[in-house]
Amino acid sequence: MADTRRQKKNRLTAGNADRHLLYEASVQVVDADINFVRRVYRNARARVPLRMREDFCGTAMLATEWVKSNQNHEAWGVDLDPEVLEWARAHRFEAMGDAARRMHLIEGDVMTARIPPVDIVVAFNFSYCIFKQRAALRTYFESVLAGLDKDGILVLDLFGGTDSFSTLEEDRYISGDRGPDGRTIPPFTYEWEHARFNPITNELLCHIHFKFKDGxxxxxxxxxxxxxxTIPELRELLEEAGFSASLVYTHGWDEDEESDGIYRKKMAFKNEESWLAYIVGVK
Ligand SMILES: C[S@@+](CC[C@H](N)C(=O)[O-])C[C@H]1O[C@@H](n2cnc3c(N)ncnc32)[C@H](O)[C@@H]1O
Structure with a gap:
C-alpha cells in the first residue's frame, strides 16, 4: 500500500513535471562536453584551462560541473532569464558545497556582460542561433574574443545534415535519470520538432515537447x-571577428549508424541525414 502511494507520488505527468529537469536529462551530456573542451584547449595551448564562461547558460549544468570537476576551476554562467538562474541556485548550489564559491551566475546579455578574462567560452545547444544577421553574430564573436584570455578559445556546437533544413518531428525515450539535487526522474519521452523552416532566410522554429506514461x-x-x-558561415564570421583560426570537429558512426560520440578534427566529411559538430574559434 505504502509502495503504491509512493509510486503515485513519483508519477510524472504534464501537470507536475519540472521542464528544466527534463530538458537537462534529454539534451545535456556535459561530461563529454567538458572532456572535449579540455582536450581541444590542451592540444591548442599545451596547458590546462582553468576559467570557463558558459554563455546562454540556462540552468548552468555545464559551468557547475566544470567547477566541481577540479578545485582550481572557476566558472561564470551568463543568461538573460532570472528564472533559469534561480533554478540553478535552488537545485545545484547546496549540493556543490564550497565549490559554489567558484561558480558565478550573471543575469545579463551575452553581448554586454562584464566578466574577467577566461580560457574558454562555450555557447552550447545552438543558443547563438538567436542571432539571425551576420552583423549581430559577428558582434557577438567580437565580444567573446575581447573576453578571452590571450590563449583563449570559443567552442560552439552545431547540428546539420540533409534532414535539418526542413520540418521534422522525432521522439526519444529517456529511460530515467537523477537530477542535480538527487531527485529521481522517472522515464518519459522527449520530442524535438522543426515546426517551420524558411529556405530564404534559414530561419528555423523549433519546439521541445515532453510526453509521459500517463498519456x-x-x-x-x-x-x-x-x-x-552552416559551418562555412560560422568559420567566415569567426575570421571576420578576429579569431586567428577555426577548427571543425565531428563524430564518427557506429555499426547502427548512430554517432559514436568520438569527435575528431576534420577538413571534410560525408553529409548524412543528421550530424553534430563542434566549431572552435582560436584567439
Ligand atoms: C537553448 S538554452 C541553452 C541552455 C544551455 N546552454 C544548454 O546547453 O542546454 C538558451 C538560453 O539562452 C538564454 N538567452 C537567450 N538570449 C540571450 C542573450 N542575449 N544573453 C544571455 N542569454 C540569453 C535563454 O534565456 C536560455 O536560457
Missing part, C-alpha cells in the same frame, strides 16, 4: 526561434 503531454515546453547557420 499527458507538455507541449512547447521550450521554443527556439533560430537561424540555422
Amino acid at each position: 499527458t503531454r507538455m507541449r512547447n515546453a521550450f521554443t527556439y526561434d533560430w537561424r540555422l547557420w
Whole structure:
C-alpha cells in the first residue's frame, strides 16, 4: 500500500513535471562536453584551462560541473532569464558545497556582460542561433574574443545534415535519470520538432515537447526561434571577428549508424541525414 502511494507520488505527468529537469536529462551530456573542451584547449595551448564562461547558460549544468570537476576551476554562467538562474541556485548550489564559491551566475546579455578574462567560452545547444544577421553574430564573436584570455578559445556546437533544413518531428525515450539535487526522474519521452523552416532566410522554429506514461503531454515546453547557420558561415564570421583560426570537429558512426560520440578534427566529411559538430574559434 505504502509502495503504491509512493509510486503515485513519483508519477510524472504534464501537470507536475519540472521542464528544466527534463530538458537537462534529454539534451545535456556535459561530461563529454567538458572532456572535449579540455582536450581541444590542451592540444591548442599545451596547458590546462582553468576559467570557463558558459554563455546562454540556462540552468548552468555545464559551468557547475566544470567547477566541481577540479578545485582550481572557476566558472561564470551568463543568461538573460532570472528564472533559469534561480533554478540553478535552488537545485545545484547546496549540493556543490564550497565549490559554489567558484561558480558565478550573471543575469545579463551575452553581448554586454562584464566578466574577467577566461580560457574558454562555450555557447552550447545552438543558443547563438538567436542571432539571425551576420552583423549581430559577428558582434557577438567580437565580444567573446575581447573576453578571452590571450590563449583563449570559443567552442560552439552545431547540428546539420540533409534532414535539418526542413520540418521534422522525432521522439526519444529517456529511460530515467537523477537530477542535480538527487531527485529521481522517472522515464518519459522527449520530442524535438522543426515546426517551420524558411529556405530564404534559414530561419528555423523549433519546439521541445515532453510526453509521459500517463498519456499527458507538455507541449512547447521550450521554443527556439533560430537561424540555422552552416559551418562555412560560422568559420567566415569567426575570421571576420578576429579569431586567428577555426577548427571543425565531428563524430564518427557506429555499426547502427548512430554517432559514436568520438569527435575528431576534420577538413571534410560525408553529409548524412543528421550530424553534430563542434566549431572552435582560436584567439
Ligand atoms: C537553448 S538554452 C541553452 C541552455 C544551455 N546552454 C544548454 O546547453 O542546454 C538558451 C538560453 O539562452 C538564454 N538567452 C537567450 N538570449 C540571450 C542573450 N542575449 N544573453 C544571455 N542569454 C540569453 C535563454 O534565456 C536560455 O536560457
